[in-house]
Structures are given as C-alpha cells and as structure tokens.
Amino acid sequence: xxxPFQNIDRLxxxxxxxxxxxxxxxxxxxxxxxxxxxxxxxxxxxxAGLAASKRLAxxxxxxxxxxxxxxxxxAATAAERRERIDDNRRAIEExxxxxxxxxxxxxxxxxxxxxxxxxxQVADGIAEIVPYAQQCGVKLGIEPLHPMxxxxxxxxxxxxxxxxxxxxxxxxxxxxxxxxxxxxxxxxLYREIARAGEDxxxxxxxxxxxxxPMPDMLLGRGMMGDGLIELRRxxxxxxxxxxxxxxxxxxxxxxxxxxxGDEVVATMKQRYLEHC
Amino acid sequence: xxxPFQNIDRLxxxxxxxxxxxxxxxxxxxxxxxxxxxxxxxxxxxxAGLAASKRLAxxxxxxxxxxxxxxxxxAATAAERRERIDDNRRAIEExxxxxxxxxxxxxxxxxxxxxxxxxxQVADGIAEIVPYAQQCGVKLGIEPLHPMxxxxxxxxxxxxxxxxxxxxxxxxxxxxxxxxxxxxxxxxLYREIARAGEDxxxxxxxxxxxxxPMPDMLLGRGMMGDGLIELRRxxxxxxxxxxxxxxxxxxxxxxxxxxxGDEVVATMKQRYLEHC
Numbered sequence: 001x002x003x004p005f006q007n008i009d010r011l012x013x014x015x016x017x018x019x020x021x022x023x024x025x026x027x028x029x030x031x032x033x034x035x036x037x038x039x040x041x042x043x044x045x046x047x048a049g050l051a052a053s054k055r056l057a058x059x060x061x062x063x064x065x066x067x068x069x070x071x072x073x074x075a076a077t078a079a080e081r082r083e084r085i086d087d088n089r090r091a092i093e094e095x096x097x098x099x100x101x102x103x104x105x106x107x108x109x110x111x112x113x114x115x116x117x118x119x120x121q122v123a124d125g126i127a128e129i130v131p132y133a134q135q136c137g138v139k140l141g142i143e144p145l146h147p148m149x150x151x152x153x154x155x156x157x158x159x160x161x162x163x164x165x166x167x168x169x170x171x172x173x174x175x176x177x178x179x180x181x182x183x184x185x186x187x188x189l190y191r192e193i194a195r196a197g198e199d200x201x202x203x204x205x206x207x208x209x210x211x212x213p214m215p216d217m218l219l220g221r222g223m224m225g226d227g228l229i230e231l232r233r234x235x236x237x238x239x240x241x242x243x244x245x246x247x248x249x250x251x252x253x254x255x256x257x258x259x260x261g262d263e264v265v266a267t268m269k270q271r272y273l274e275h276c
Numbered sequence: 277x278x279x280p281f282q283n284i285d286r287l288x289x290x291x292x293x294x295x296x297x298x299x300x301x302x303x304x305x306x307x308x309x310x311x312x313x314x315x316x317x318x319x320x321x322x323x324a325g326l327a328a329s330k331r332l333a334x335x336x337x338x339x340x341x342x343x344x345x346x347x348x349x350x351a352a353t354a355a356e357r358r359e360r361i362d363d364n365r366r367a368i369e370e371x372x373x374x375x376x377x378x379x380x381x382x383x384x385x386x387x388x389x390x391x392x393x394x395x396x397q398v399a400d401g402i403a404e405i406v407p408y409a410q411q412c413g414v415k416l417g418i419e420p421l422h423p424m425x426x427x428x429x430x431x432x433x434x435x436x437x438x439x440x441x442x443x444x445x446x447x448x449x450x451x452x453x454x455x456x457x458x459x460x461x462x463x464x465l466y467r468e469i470a471r472a473g474e475d476x477x478x479x480x481x482x483x484x485x486x487x488x489p490m491p492d493m494l495l496g497r498g499m500m501g502d503g504l505i506e507l508r509r510x511x512x513x514x515x516x517x518x519x520x521x522x523x524x525x526x527x528x529x530x531x532x533x534x535x536x537g538d539e540v541v542a543t544m545k546q547r548y549l550e551h552c
Contacts (some may be wrong), residue, residue, distance in 0.1 A: 001286065060369075113504050136521050147422065147462070148490075149489075151503075152489065158462075160464075161463040184426075185426035187433065188436075210426075212427040227427070228427050230389050230391070
C-alpha cells in the first residue's frame with residue numbers, strides 16, 4: 001500500500017467544497033492554509049471576473065488544477081447543440097486564461113430516452129471542440145459520473161466508457177478525470193485505471209467519500225474518511241498508472257457548505273494526510 | 277422493435293408495488309384484475325403464513341414468478357455469515373414450497389471498506405447454498421443492483437459481474453435477474469444481456485422506470501412510461517436472449533404505495549401494454 005503523504009504539495013481545494021466562499025475568499029483561504037492548488041468553477045470565475053480570478057490566484061501563488069466544467073453536449077435540437085459547443089469554446093478560453101491543468105467535461109444527460117443517441121452526441125461534441133482546445137493549449141478531461149446521475153447530468157458513467165471515448169483523440173488532447181465518488185463501486189475499476197494510464201490519459205484525481213445513509217443524491221458526499229471508499233488504494237492505483245498531479249477535494253454537501261470555510265479546509269488537510 | 281403485448285399473460289405483480297396490501301389483498305387484487313403472476317416478499321409471506329400464502333395463490337390460480345429475497349451474504353464475522361446462510365436456506369425452502377420460479381438474491385453490502393472482500397463473500401455464500409437449492413428444486417437469480425446501492429444493499433452492481441458470478445455454477449442452478457431500474461445506465465447493457473442469455477441464465481425481468489428528479493434514493497422508482505428507460509428495447513433484448521418468462525412490475529415509490537391498490541394495478545396493466 002502507498003505510504004501516507006507527508007505534505008500537502010498535491011492537495012487542491014475544489015471550490016465547490018467551500019461553496020459559500022467567493023473566489024477571493026477561496027483563494028485567501030487556500031493561502032492561509034498553505035493549500036497550493038485550487039480548482040475553479042465557472043460561475044465563481046464569472047462572479048469575480050476572469051482576469052481578477054487569474055490575478056487572485058497568481059498573487060497568492062496558487063496553481064489552478066482544473067476548471068469545472070465544460071460538457072453538457074446532448075440537446076434536442078441542432079441549434080441547442082451548437083449553443084453548447086459555443087459555451088464549451090468559452091470554457092476552453094477561460095481554462096487557457098487561468099492556466100488550468102485541465103477542463104473537466106461533465107458530458108450531460110440525454111434530451112430524451114435515447115441514451116445511445118446522447119452518447120453519440122457527446123462524442124460528436126468532444127470531437128468538435130478538440131481542435132480549439134488544442135489551439136488554446138487546454139486538455140479536456142472526460143469525467144465519468146456515478147450512474148445515479150445518468151438521467152440528469154451525464155450519460156458517461158464508467159471509466160471504461162470515458163477512456164474509450166477519450167481514445168478517439170490523441171493522449172495530449174483528451175483524457176479522463178477519476179473521481180472516487182463516481183467510480184468506487186465499479187467491479188472493473190482497477191483494470192480501467194490501469195488502462196486509462198497506459199498512454200497517460202489520467203488528467204485528474206478527485207477525492208471525497210461515500211457515506212451511508214446518503215443524506216441527498218446531489219449534496220450527499222462525505223469528507224474523506226467518513227465513508228466506504230478505499231481512498232489510499234485508489235490513490236495508489238492512479239499513481240501506478242502514472243498520475244502524479246494535483247488531488248482535488250470536491251465535496252457537494254450541505255452540512256459542509258454550512259460549516260465555516262477555514263474549518264472545512266483544516267479538516268480537509270487533516271483527512272487528506274490521514275486517508276489519501 | 278418488438279411488437280406491443282396484446283395481453284397480460286406474462287405480467288406479474290411484485291407485491292412491493294402495492295406494499296400496503298397484505299398477501300390476501302394482493303392475491304385478490306391480481307385475481308380481480310386478471311394478472312396471472314405474483315412475486316412474493318418474504319415478510320408478507322411470513323405475515324400470512326407460508327402454507328396460507330401458497331393456498332391463496334393456488335386458489336386464485338396465480339403463479340409465483342419469484343420470491344424476494346435471499347442474499348445479504350457479507351458480514352463481519354464467520355458466525356454472522358453462517359446466520360445469513362441459514363436464512364438463505366429458509367428462503368430456499370419457502371421458494372420451493374411456493375413453487376416460485378426463482379429465488380431472487382440481493383447480495384448485500386460490505387461489512388467494512390473491503391468491497392472486493394465482500395464480493396468474495398458473496399461468491400462463497402452462493403456456492404454454499406447452491407447444493408441445497410438444487411435439492412429443493414429452486415433456481416437462484418443474482419440481481420445486480422444499481423451502483424447507488426453499493427454501500428447499503430449490494431456489492432453486485434452490474435449485469436456483467438452478476439453473470440460472471442453465476443457462471444461459476446451450472447445454468448440450471450444460478451442465473452441473473454435483469455431489473456431495468458438497476459441496469460439501464462450501463463454502457464455494456466445489451467452486450468451483457470446477450471451474454472447472460474447465451475446459456476439461458478436470465479431468470480427474471482423486472483420493470484419500472486427511472487424518473488427525474490428522483491424523489492428518493494430508495495422509494496423513487498417510477499411507473500413504466502413516466503421516466504427515461506427504453507423499456508421495449510430492453511424487453512426485446514431479453515427476449516432475443518431467450519427469456520420469455522414473467523415480467524414483474526416492481527416499484528418502490530411512496531406515492532404509488534399511498535394510492536389504492538386496485539388503481540395501481542389498473543395503471544400497471546395499461547402501462548405494461550403501452551410501454552413494455
């Protein structure tokens with residue numbers, strides 16, 4: 001088993017974890033706590049302004065592990081799908097400006113009952129934005145979501161599926177993001193982590209925990225150590241598969257959101273060292 | 277695409293769908309509505325008595341499509357695992373007495389964070405009960421549950437995994453139960469339905485629907501036609517894979533439970549003809 005971390009050099013605060021903090025508060029919170037990475041959300045970037053967000057992070061010496069999120073490709077009409085592409089192009093521009101390591105793609109649900117059709121629309125959408133992402137120097141990371149979100153957030157629901165889709169493109173163009181909450185249940189998980197790593201496709205690693213009973217389907221993620229996920233085993237697996245980049249703590253949880261941010265960050269650091 | 281059904285010869289009321297009905301009420305409700313099959317739950321069988329449950333069904337001319345449920349194999353101690361085995365033996369005896377087509381196995385969650393260990397305990401548990409099930413003339417059907425139940429109800433979460441586990445035994449001993457709610461999201465679904473059918477492993481087909489937003493993780497299933505699942509496509513796939521047995525309507529939903537049973541059964545019949 002991998003050794004515990006001795007420092008937080010790879011720790012990143014995904015700012016959804018401290019959802020009540022605006023961009024300045026999140027950057028300041030990371031700086032106070034010595035957290036070297038931040039993952040930004042587009043709504044919070046928009047609230048603060050793109051240039052200001054970049055400056056805040058730079059001035060604090062923070063690096064941007066990812067921008068959340070592009071994707072949501074399927075739609076009922078060609079016009080809507082075009083709008084989604086346009087929005088993804090803006091997300092790519094923002095990721096480039098922020099110097100984000102990766103633009104995370106949450107691929108979106110089907111517009112109807114045709115899940116295979118929606119999956120084809122995802123593939124088409126990604127193919128459409130890859131050239132622009134390359135031009136801007138931005139890598140795209142397909143994040144498979146937990147199958148319980150298949151109806152509302154993503155028709156891409158397994159790491160196998162995400163990697164297979166990424167492989168339609170070069171490894172420096174499109175990869176995958178491994179989020180423990182979304183993939184921990186998968187009987188093929190470790191095989192698929194290894195496969196994603198074969199040509200360096202793992203572009204991100206997100207941690208949280210699966211708590212039971214789950215208080216809410218969307219806002220029910222737990223702090224590392226509070227649930228069932230074999231965090232260190234998965235961290236070791238992604239490392240063996242070649243991923244040594246930032247590790248984002250991404251927790252959607254109302255109780256954690258209601259806790260003062262500095263307290264959340266302190267707990268996050270401690271749990272990261274203990275459990276990841 | 278398969279043609280709509282012209283009759284309800286294959287329709288089965290899984291009695292959880294009319295959860296407020298006791299055994300007699302459920303049997304009478306099926307008889308009034310001309311539903312030829314019923315799937316029984318062990319707690320309701322226990323309430324009515326095993327012999328009485330059997331007699332009620334026989335007198336009404338109902339056949340028992342399945343008994344729900346055996347399983348729950350993993351546990352922290354050998355003594356607890358032994359208790360689970362003993363309980364499964366009782367479930368087998370009940371299924372035999374009722375003449376149920378299959379005993380459904382909901383395999384249970386892990387007792388700790390060791391999901392692989394729990395899966396091994398499931399395999400061991402099934403291996404332990406197969407001889408007794410054979411002796412009693414009962415087939416065992418492994419039901420993969422939706423991955424959102426991996427922490428609380430079953431570490432067996434994909435059809436691929438269930439079929440692979442079933443294949444450790446003869447096809448007349450152990451098969452799988454395909455429930456649309458649990459498997460609809462799976463990118464490998466149709467491949468795996470075909471694989472399960474190769475040697476006749478599909479022992480049951482359960483329908484309901486996936487509604488969005490889902491009102492509750494456990495009690496959030498929808499009536500057929502109210503959600504996203506491609507019901508007829510899946511019905512066609514299991515038929516092409518060789519399954520032509522009863523089709524159970526199994527709906528955990530508080531609002532449906534709060535609706536008068538006869539009304540639920542009438543809607544169920546209509547939706548079955550329209551959507552399955």
